[in-house]
Amino acid sequence: MMIDDETLGAFIDGALDCGEHERVEDCVAREPALAARVAALRALGERIDADFAAIVIRPPPGSLAAPVATRRSMLNSWAPMALAAGFAGLTLGVFGAQWMRDGLLLFPADGEMRAGGMLSAALDGTPSGQTSGQVDLLYSVRAADGSVCRAFRVSSRAAAQEGAACRSGAGWRVVVLAASTSQGSGYVAAGADDTNSVEAAIDALDAGAPLSRIEEQRLIDGRWPPLVE
Amino acid sequence: MVRPEEDVRRLIVAAWPRLFRFACGLCGNRADGEDLAQSAVERALLAASRYRTGESMEAWLIHITRNLWRDGMRRRQVRGVVVSDEMVDVERPQAAQAEEHVMAMDALRAFAYLAPAQREVAAMILVEGLSYQEAASALGIPIGTVMSRLARARSALIERPNGHDPEIAPEGSRT
Numbered sequence: 001m002m003i004d005d006e007t008l009g010a011f012i013d014g015a016l017d018c019g020e021h022e023r024v025e026d027c028v029a030r031e032p033a034l035a036a037r038v039a040a041l042r043a044l045g046e047r048i049d050a051d052f053a054a055i056v057i058r059p060p061p062g063s064l065a066a067p068v069a070t071r072r073s074m075l076n077s078w079a080p081m082a083l084a085a086g087f088a089g090l091t092l093g094v095f096g097a098q099w100m101r102d103g104l105l106l107f108p109a110d111g112e113m114r115a116g117g118m119l120s121a122a123l124d125g126t127p128s129g130q131t132s133g134q135v136d137l138l139y140s141v142r143a144a145d146g147s148v149c150r151a152f153r154v155s156s157r158a159a160a161q162e163g164a165a166c167r168s169g170a171g172w173r174v175v176v177l178a179a180s181t182s183q184g185s186g187y188v189a190a191g192a193d194d195t196n197s198v199e200a201a202i203d204a205l206d207a208g209a210p211l212s213r214i215e216e217q218r219l220i221d222g223r224w225p226p227l228v229e
Numbered sequence: 230m231v232r233p234e235e236d237v238r239r240l241i242v243a244a245w246p247r248l249f250r251f252a253c254g255l256c257g258n259r260a261d262g263e264d265l266a267q268s269a270v271e272r273a274l275l276a277a278s279r280y281r282t283g284e285s286m287e288a289w290l291i292h293i294t295r296n297l298w299r300d301g302m303r304r305r306q307v308r309g310v311v312v313s314d315e316m317v318d319v320e321r322p323q324a325a326q327a328e329e330h331v332m333a334m335d336a337l338r339a340f341a342y343l344a345p346a347q348r349e350v351a352a353m354i355l356v357e358g359l360s361y362q363e364a365a366s367a368l369g370i371p372i373g374t375v376m377s378r379l380a381r382a383r384s385a386l387i388e389r390p391n392g393h394d395p396e397i398a399p400e401g402s403r404t
Contacts, residue, residue: 005380013354015361044387048355051336052250055259060245061267 003027003034005041012041115165115172123150123165123172124224127216138162140216144206146227148219149175151198162198166205167224176201237277240286241270247357248290254352255298257341265301269294291357291367295349302345339386347382350375355382 003024010016011024028034115123122132128139128150138151149166165172176198211219219225241248248269253262272293273280280289340348353364354375361379365372 005384006376009380009383010361010376013361040387041383044383045355048336048386052254052356055250055253055262055337057246057249058263060242061270 005037008034008038008041012038012045113174113177114168115174119152119154119165119174120172123152125220127213127220128210139210140219141202141205141207141210142227148211148224149202149205149207151202164198164201164205167226175205234274234277236282237274237280237286241273241290244286244290245270247287248294251291251352251357252294252298253337254340254356255295255349257343257348258337265294265298269297272297287357288363288367291353291359295353295367298349299345336386339389342389343382343385347378347385350378351382351386354379 007016007020007024008028011021011028014021016024028038114120118133119135122135122137126132126135126137128137130137134154136153136155138153140148140150143149143166147166147168149164150172151162151164153160153162161177163174163177165174167173178198245266249262249266252266252269253259256262256265269290273290276293280286340351343351349368350364353359353367354361359367361372361375365375368375
């Protein structure tokens with residue numbers, strides 16, 4: 001029996017009523033040509049899902065950033081993402097938008113914040129105590145899970161921000177980003193109750209003392225190899 | 230007290246990732262998709278007082294986004310969108326470009342080659358996950374029309390998995 005593409009599409013979308021669904025299912029089971037077409041339609045759906053999920057989502061425009069008084073409630077709407085990524089603190093809005101333009105951060109679909117070009121390059125190759133572009137590298141630590149994390153400060157046109165990023169795969173996952181405590185700022189970070197949320201985040205990683213200059217240089221030279229168990 | 234606009238902001242922020250992908254699907258490339266999604270958000274914020282509590286924020290944003298897209302197309306009087314490697318946002322970090330090239334260009338590129346009427350149905354149903362009925366309501370067309378457009382879109386996407394079709398070049402790619 002010939003079944004058209006519209007019906008097969010509705011079949012895989014679950015949009016047919018019960019009797020019709022069973023009838024199509026029956027035909028598909030018996031006719032290899034139909035089964036092949038259904039497989040092709042399903043494969044297309046999977047490919048679209050995968051390809052669109054891989055699109056790097058950048059943060060919403062700065063106009064979505066709420067005024068200071070409501071920033072906390074605004075941040076609450078990001079909380080699921082922040083929790084999923086294990087952020088100890090995260091501030092977006094004005095800073096985030098600015099950072100995007102400066103190529104400092106990427107914001108992939110899974111809610112993980114990753115260091116973008118300029119920041120990533122600074123984290124990759126600049127020893128602590130030195131500056132690369134807008135980024136000052138503060139120190140590096142080894143977290144309890146073996147990953148290496150680096151604390152940094154960024155002075156952008158808008159304001160200074162401090163953060164920490166941990167080596168993850170081929171890049172850097174930003175685990176905390178907060179208004180620099182050394183500057184007065186009208187904006188508060190999600191972890192504003194902490195006196196210094198970058199320090200708090202580093203503590204939460206159960207990290208030891210900062211790495212020595214020699215240890216750090218070895219990691220830089222080796223392009224941040226994963227810890228061998 | 231939370232002002233109504235604050236609720237709208239929160240709902241828009243929550244819907245943002247899906248809106249972003251939907252807009253990319255409509256435009257057939259990420260750079261234009263981002264611009265479209267941002268314009269839609271600006272438009273939605275201006276119209277925030279018209280959003281009725283309880284209404285689906287997603288449907289409202291889709292409606293705004295789709296109208297903006299259609300309007301932009303009418304103004305430019307083009308049928309498709311240029312998709313070329315050169316069009317990938319040159320200001321983005323190299324790493325992001327490479328990543329997207331590998332992972333996200335194929336389906337996106339293929340969308341750019343669909344006729345607009347098919348593309349919006351495909352973006353709504355295949356990317357955004359709307360039901361046939363929801364798409365029909367959003368577009369103001371019968372459900373049967375949604376189904377036939379979707380079938381043609383799927384067929385085209387299967388036949389031209391990477392958007393390459395020597396017979397059909399997207400508008401704007403002419404020299």
